[in-house]
Amino acid sequence: MRGKEMLDAVGYLDETLILKAERPEQKKSIWKLWTTAACICLLLGGLMIPQLLSGHTDNSILSSINRIYDLFNAMFISENGKLTDDDYIAQIADLPVNDAQLYASFESLDEMIESTHANVIVRCTVAERGDCIVYDPWGSYSEDDLDADVDISVAAQRCLSTSYTLTISDCYLGNLAVGDEITFYAPYGILDGYTYRKARVPLFGVGAEYILVLRAEEINGEIVYNLSYTPDSVYVVANPSNSKYSAVETAEGSLFYVYRDDVSAVEAHIRALVSENNYNTTIEKFTSGKNKQ
Amino acid sequence: MDDNKIIALYINRDETAVAQTAEKYGQRLKRISYDITEDAQTAEECENETYLKAWNTIPPQNPVDYLFVYLARIIRHISLDVCRTRGRQKRSAVITELTAEMEECIPSPDDIVSRLEYQELGAAISRYLYTLSDEKQMIFIRRYWYLDSVETIARRLGIGQSKVKMTLLRCRKGLQEYLWKEGYEL
Numbered sequence: 001m002r003g004k005e006m007l008d009a010v011g012y013l014d015e016t017l018i019l020k021a022e023r024p025e026q027k028k029s030i031w032k033l034w035t036t037a038a039c040i041c042l043l044l045g046g047l048m049i050p051q052l053l054s055g056h057t058d059n060s061i062l063s064s065i066n067r068i069y070d071l072f073n074a075m076f077i078s079e080n081g082k083l084t085d086d087d088y089i090a091q092i093a094d095l096p097v098n099d100a101q102l103y104a105s106f107e108s109l110d111e112m113i114e115s116t117h118a119n120v121i122v123r124c125t126v127a128e129r130g131d132c133i134v135y136d137p138w139g140s141y142s143e144d145d146l147d148a149d150v151d152i153s154v155a156a157q158r159c160l161s162t163s164y165t166l167t168i169s170d171c172y173l174g175n176l177a178v179g180d181e182i183t184f185y186a187p188y189g190i191l192d193g194y195t196y197r198k199a200r201v202p203l204f205g206v207g208a209e210y211i212l213v214l215r216a217e218e219i220n221g222e223i224v225y226n227l228s229y230t231p232d233s234v235y236v237v238a239n240p241s242n243s244k245y246s247a248v249e250t251a252e253g254s255l256f257y258v259y260r261d262d263v264s265a266v267e268a269h270i271r272a273l274v275s276e277n278n279y280n281t282t283i284e285k286f287t288s289g290k291n292k293q
Numbered sequence: 294m295d296d297n298k299i300i301a302l303y304i305n306r307d308e309t310a311v312a313q314t315a316e317k318y319g320q321r322l323k324r325i326s327y328d329i330t331e332d333a334q335t336a337e338e339c340e341n342e343t344y345l346k347a348w349n350t351i352p353p354q355n356p357v358d359y360l361f362v363y364l365a366r367i368i369r370h371i372s373l374d375v376c377r378t379r380g381r382q383k384r385s386a387v388i389t390e391l392t393a394e395m396e397e398c399i400p401s402p403d404d405i406v407s408r409l410e411y412q413e414l415g416a417a418i419s420r421y422l423y424t425l426s427d428e429k430q431m432i433f434i435r436r437y438w439y440l441d442s443v444e445t446i447a448r449r450l451g452i453g454q455s456k457v458k459m460t461l462l463r464c465r466k467g468l469q470e471y472l473w474k475e476g477y478e479l
Contacts, residue, residue, distance in 0.1 A: 003396035004377075006412070007388075010395070010437045010474055011369050012415025015362035022321075023436035287381075 110273050113173075113213065116227035119281045120174035120214040121270055122166070126206050127181065130163030131193040137219040146192065161185040169209070170272045174216065174281050184214070184225045212268060218285040296360040301352040309345045318361055322368045329372040329440045339375060343368040353479045354456040369438065391440060394461070409458055425464070433464045 113121075134143045136159040144158035168180045176182065215228040295314050302310035322343060326336035347434050356363035376388050422430050431450065435441040436457075445460075447454040 001390035004395070006395035006398055007373070007392055008370065008413035009411045009439065010418060011373075012412045013367050013434065013438060014416070014419035015359045017419055017430060017434055018362050018365060018438060020427075021431050021438065097450070108389070 047243075048225060109213075109269065110277065113228070116215060118173070118213045118215050118227040119279065119283065120176065120216045120225065121172040121211070121274070122168050122174070122176055123170035123172070123209065123211050123261065123267070124166040124168050124215065125209045125232045126164050127167045128165040129206050130132055130165070132160055132162045132182075134191070134238065135161035135163070135185045137217075137222075137224050143191070166212075170213075170267075171281055172267070173274050174214075182223075182225055184212075186227065211263075211270070216283050218283050220224070222286060237245065297357060299360060300351065301354060302356050303348065304355070311348060314344060314347065314360075314381065318364055321361070322364055322365055323476055325365055325439065326368050326372040329369065334370070335375055339371045341369055342371050371442070372438075374469075387440065387442075391437065394465060395437065397465045398472065417472060417475055418468065420475075421468050424471075425467075429464060432460045436461055 051063040073186070134141055134156050136142070136147065136156075141152070141159050143156075145152045147153065162185070162188060164181050164184050166184050167179055168176045170178065170181065171180075213228045214225045216223055218224070218226050294317065298312050299310055299317065302313060319340060323336045323340050325342075326339040327333060328337065329338055332369060343364055354363070373388065422433060425433070429449065432446055435446045435449065436443070441449070443454050443457045447457045450457075
């Protein structure tokens with residue numbers, strides 16, 4: 001019982017200490033992560049080029065590359081950017097990028113844009129909310145996998161995403177025009193009773209307006225838009241009262257933070273960042289490969 | 294809305310105080326509770342209880358400079374209690390383990406807390422922690438305030454689990470000596 005009371009007394013630690021320990025650590029780790037990953041990609045690229053030139057490819061190298069993509073994908077969809085899931089950690093355990101397991105956080109929007117290689121920032125309205133699907137542009141998992149054995153099913157559930165049609169009302173970074181419509185997949189959703197983590201309500205309300213920081217890639221010829229990073233990539237501009245879910249409900253039902261700052265200030269900040277920094281807006285092209293183990 | 298205004302709403306018994314609190318701090322509070330209870334529904338219940346407790350205690354409390362920490366303490370306390378009383382097997386085992394670890398810090402077999410207010414003891418532990426490096430502080434607080442597992446702390450700080458365990462052991466011994474020297478029990 002006395003240990004219990006000591007544990008309770010710890011609850012009264014000085015507030016400075018509590019807040020300091022709440023702050024995400026390892027700000028540097030994301031840089032190390034990207035640097036390490038870049039080195040690995042260069043290394044793998046270096047290893048592959050002679051083989052590609054000779055017309056041969058080594059499956060183990062291709063597999064490693066796919067797993068590195070998995071790693072980044074995992075980082076982007078995992079809650080708060082942490083790679084906390086045992087099987088993702090197991091998946092990357094033998095890769096020389098252990099920093100990926102560490103906490104990634106950014107102190108500024110600028111740092112987040114640069115570190116996550118965000119290449120599109122838009123203001124947009126949700127025109128339509130589509131169905132929840134198993135969305136895996138890398139082709140590893142499909143809807144059928146939800147009913148597969150536990151490991152595969154859990155992995156497929158992680159890919160559950162809900163599609164949204166977004167109408168662009170302003171483009172701060174990237175090559176989208178006002179009035180363009182894009183399809184965007186946000187993590188989470190419910191399909192046939194399957195869900196993942198706390199995804200009880202869709203994140204985005206139809207008719208609601210957001211500023212989104214996105215990472216666009218071309219995969220198998222299709223432009224794919226994802227949030228560049230959670231939780232710092234969503235700003236709620238307006239969520240009409242007739243929306244099924246209020247902004248607060250959607251925020252609490254998801255793991256994204258919602259910024260309620262003055263929108264014009266957010267826009268001004270983003271515009272200043274974009275004009276001051278030469279952010280890369282290139283949309284990289286990838287070809288997906290089956291990498292299901 | 295800044296904390297001053299939220300506190301003013303509580304003091305004026307304006308019920309929007311709870312909504313404003315939830316909007317500003319709900320996510321962080323729920324995260325604390327979820328890390329302790331490892332159950333989303335329980336975390337939500339704890340969050341709601343926290344708002345109720347805040348509503349009932351402000352006023353007379355006036356945590357104008359530390360509203361988040363005030364709420365965080367409440368939700369931690371409620372979440373710990375829920376784990377203890379509902380006896381969820383896995384989490385109860387964790388709480389029992391943490392309780393046993395904290396026993397090691399108590400400098401005498403007497404019932405120390407019966408003579409010391411929790412707050413005083415918490416302040417003494419804080420003073421001890423301020424004598425430690427940032428990393429040691431972080432390890433101790435993540436373990437005993439946020440109830441993180443050793444594995445989680447190691448991952449968070451990018452260090453080995455054995456280092457975390459060793460640091461915790463030394464911290465507990467150091468805290469025991471510190472409390473002893475401070476005269477908390479001789």
